[in-house]
Amino acid sequence: MVSLRSPTLFFSCLSFITVFLLIEANDNTNTKPPTPKKFLAANWKNALQTPTTIDTLVDDLNHLYSTTLTPHQTSTVQLCVNPPHVFLDRVRQRLHPSIAVGAQNLYDSTGPNRDNTGSVTPTALAGLGVTYVLLGHSDRRNGLGEDDRLIADKVRLALEAGLEVILTIGELGWQRRFGLALRTLRKQLAAAAKSIPGDGGWDKIIVAYEPVWSVGEGATPCSPSEAQRVNAFLRRWVRKNVGERAAESVRLTYTGSVNEGNAESYAGLEDVDGFVVGRAGLDARRLGAIVGTLAASVAGKEQ
Numbered sequence: 001m002v003s004l005r006s007p008t009l010f011f012s013c014l015s016f017i018t019v020f021l022l023i024e025a026n027d028n029t030n031t032k033p034p035t036p037k038k039f040l041a042a043n044w045k046n047a048l049q050t051p052t053t054i055d056t057l058v059d060d061l062n063h064l065y066s067t068t069l070t071p072h073q074t075s076t077v078q079l080c081v082n083p084p085h086v087f088l089d090r091v092r093q094r095l096h097p098s099i100a101v102g103a104q105n106l107y108d109s110t111g112p113n114r115d116n117t118g119s120v121t122p123t124a125l126a127g128l129g130v131t132y133v134l135l136g137h138s139d140r141r142n143g144l145g146e147d148d149r150l151i152a153d154k155v156r157l158a159l160e161a162g163l164e165v166i167l168t169i170g171e172l173g174w175q176r177r178f179g180l181a182l183r184t185l186r187k188q189l190a191a192a193a194k195s196i197p198g199d200g201g202w203d204k205i206i207v208a209y210e211p212v213w214s215v216g217e218g219a220t221p222c223s224p225s226e227a228q229r230v231n232a233f234l235r236r237w238v239r240k241n242v243g244e245r246a247a248e249s250v251r252l253t254y255t256g257s258v259n260e261g262n263a264e265s266y267a268g269l270e271d272v273d274g275f276v277v278g279r280a281g282l283d284a285r286r287l288g289a290i291v292g293t294l295a296a297s298v299a300g301k302e303q
Contacts, residue, residue, distance in 0.1 A: 038267075038294040039206050039251050039274035041080040041102060041166055042281020043134060054087050058094045060284035065096040068288055073295040074098060077274070080132055080166075081281065085120055092129040102132030102166060105140060110153035122161030133158050134276075136168040136188065138212045148191035156195035159204060166276060167192050168255065170210035182233055185209070189234060190241070199243035202250040207234060208276045214256040215278075221257040224265045231271035260289035267297040 048054050061081070065074065080100040083091045092101045103125050107114050115121070125133060135154050140146040151167075158165050169188040171181040189207065196202060209230050211222045222230075231252040239247035254266055255276035266272050274294060280286045 036203065036249065036251055036273070037076055037078040038298060039078050039080070039253055040287070040291060040294060041082060041132070041134070041206075041208075041253075041274075041276045042287055043082045043104065043137070043276055043278055044084065044281060045104070045139075045278065046084050047279075047282055048083070048087075051087070051090065054083065054090060055094065057282065057284065058091055061099060061287070062094075062096045064284045064288045065099060069291060070295075072299065073291050076298045077291050077294045079287070079291060082132070082134055082166075088125070088130060089128050100131040101129065102134055103130050104134050104137070106133050106135075106158060107154055110150060110157065114157075122158045122163050126161050126163055130163065132164045132166050132206070134166045134168065136192070138168065138170055138210055138215065141168075142172065142212065148188055151188075152191045152195045155192050159196065159201065164204040164206070166206045166208055166253075168208045168210050168276070170212045170256075173213035176211070176213060181211075182230070185230065185234065186237060189237060193238075193242060196242075196246075199245045200249075202238065202242065202246035206251045206253055206274070208253045208255045209234065210255045210276075216257070219257050221262060222254070224269060227254045227256075227266055228269040228271055231269070235271050258290070260286045260293070263290045263293040264297075267293045 048057065065079075078100060079098075080102045081091065081095070082102040082104050085103065085105075088101060088103060095101065103120070106120050106122050106125060108119060109116065122133065133154075135158065136146070136151045141151070155165050155167065167189075169185050169192075171184040175181055175184050196205060209227065211230075214220060214222045231254065234252055235247050235250070238250055251273040252271055253274040253276055254272050255278075258266065258275045258277050259280040263275065266275070275290065277287070277290065280290060
């Protein structure tokens with residue numbers, strides 16, 4: 001038996017242990033983050049404008065979550081509802097605690113004017129138990145003139161307050177016809193990315209691809225193959241310009257006339273991690289069907 005009192009043997013063992021620990025640390029660094037839940041948000045816009053209609057839908061959602069959805073469905077899909085600002089507290093107080101509540105916007109400006117009359121701050125939202133905030137929606141970008149810089153400022157302020165961000169990006173019909181779709185999306189995503197802290201902050205980001213030309217009553221949804229192509233492009237952009245960890249942890253969703261009838265066509269796509277829905281989110285039964293579809297897509301991949 002060789003004694004460790006030998007200086008040569010002692011330092012050889014010490015070197016071996018050091019190398020082993022460095023390898024272990026490197027392996028831990030390269031470990032992929034756990035696969036996040038599928039995500040489903042219901043943007044209620046201002047479709048519900050009275051306490052009675054709000055309470056009815058909340059009661060239906062509570063019943064759905066407590067008696068209809070299975071443990072597999074609730075554990076693999078994060079459900080979020082985005083009511084009008086004036087009902088955020090009412091919804092959070094009454095809604096099942098496992099269903100997240102998101103705001104539809106924050107601020108109408110940033111910089112020195114951000115605390116003007118009528119503004120809604122991220123601190124106030126967080127204090128109500130709000131988890132997510134929807135930013136960059138086409139209603140705000142195209143209808144109210146919010147630009148990339150303003151939206152990026154909002155992203156930063158939301159993250160600093162502990163909120164998670166549903167970042168909507170999308171191209172108009174004319175931009176797609178002239179071959180500018182991917183360039184438009186890259187520009188919108190790159191602007192917001194400057195406000196996200198490093199490779200590790202992207203687990204707080206849900207990107208919602210919204211082809212604006214496919215949204216609305218009677219609109220033709222973007223084809224599943226095109227939704228996959230676009231979301232794969234977005235993930236590649238994040239991987240190249242931010243990092244592998246960010247690309248694996250960010251959730252890329254699709255929003256564009258999704259309903260319980262067509263959700264299955266998108267749910268199994270490699271780079272579609274969920275949906276943001278509009279009209280389908282105003283009916284608990286329809287919303288539950290989409291939850292089931294997303295959960296089934298996860299079960300299919302695990303088999």
